[in-house]
Structure formats: structure tokens, C-alpha cells
Amino acid sequence: MTRITNSDQVIAAIRAQLQRMAKRSKADASSKTAKPEARSMNTRQMVDALGAIEGLSEEDFTKGFVRALLTEEFGESVANSAGFQSVIDRTTASLSSDREISAMMNNLRRGKA
Secondary structure, three states: OOOOOHHHHHHHHHHHHHHHHHHHHHHHHHOOOOOOOHHHHHHHHHHHHHHHOOOOOHHHHHHHHHHHHHHHHHOHHHHOOOOHHHHHHHHHHHHHHOHHHHHHHHHHHOOOO
């Protein structure tokens, strides 16, 4: 039996969010009349803000994305906890080692998602 850790759950949530964003982007391109959800606008605005930072490395972009998603999902109190940065660092390392997620993150950063 495979053990599912908290990190696995976080990565699954991030993967799902990236896939939802990619689907919404395709749907928005084909139908401009649909009203976007407030949450997708918040996420898109956050991605745009990260993408606008000059000289931001791929790793720092991913860390910023992970931080923003987890803060949005779990709240500021969790984001301000002592171990939160460690969770972000481990999650970023795991995301970077997954080819599919890395490709999604690159597309997201370049505005293709």
C-alpha cells in the first residue's frame, strides 16, 4: 500500500489548480461572454503579477505561485506559521521534479495557461 503524505496532497491540489486554469484559459479564448469566477481572477492576477517581476527565476516564480495558492486555500494564519516556508520549499522541489507539472508551470508563466 502506498502512503499518501501531506506533500502529495498539496502537489495534487496544485496540479488540479493548474489543470483548471488551463481549461478555463481555453474556454475563455473560445467564449468571451462567459463570466469568470472570482477565484480564477484572483489566481490569474497573482500569476500576472509574478510574471511581471523582472529577473524572477523559474524557482522563485513557482515558490510565489505555491505560496499564493496555499495562502488563498488555507488562510493567512497558516501562511504566517513557522513551518510554512519549509512546506513551500519541499513542494517547489517536488513540482520541479515532475515533468508534467514543470511544463504546466512554464506555460502558466508565459501566459499559455
